[in-house]
Amino acid sequence: MRKYILFIFLVFLTIKAFSQTESVTSKFYFPGMVGINLNLNDKHQHYKRGFVLNTAIEYRPDNNPVFFRFNYDGISSNYQSDGGPYQQTNVQTGTLHVNYFIAGAGYRKKVKGIGWYVLAQTGLEQRNYDRVAGNASGYVIQKVSKSQLGLKFAGGFEYYLAQHFALVAEPAYYPNITNHRYSSSSGNLTFSIGFTTTLF
DSSP: OHHHHHHHHHHHHHHHHHTOOOSGGGGEEOOEEEEEEEEESOSSEEEOOEEEEEEEEEEOOTTOSEEEEEEEEEEEEEEEEOOOSOOSOSOSEEEEEEEEEEEEEEEEEEETTEEEEEEEEEEEEEEEEEEEEEETTEEEEEEEEEEEEEEEEEEEEEEEEETTEEEEEEEEEEEOOOOSTTOSOSEEEEEEEEEEEOOO
């Protein structure tokens, strides 16, 4: 049922994109993408390929290659710990969830139906994982959340099917700037595909 609802929603957005008229709302785009994630140089925990979900709102001023974007990106990766002393969690097999709430500016070049862009953003990075702790009644699993400064550097390629609707491919790098021995990796490298369009 969810697949049918998603399909109908995508068809609706496509129809709206092909019937656009210029207005204030045509300056606001809503990119949505899914993709894969690779953790880089993980010293103490060995990560499998993860999943990334990118959602955003983007403002494009008239006749200006500079644009502004706010992203909520979610990355999930399963890991296997090596059992060493320097780790962020004592759960040897689990999942790390990282959420990014970031904003920044980019530069876009568009020629006919093809576009490319570069983007730099900063904001909040939130890491969520489990930790086992003991108490009088036994062991409990604690939900741990840690926040730090987040960064994202991305580039993108766009293929416009209509004036306000494009298919998008976006590689991105999220460096882990936490400089201590408990860092899980040196960052996340992602590759996502999806689309961008206006709502009205």
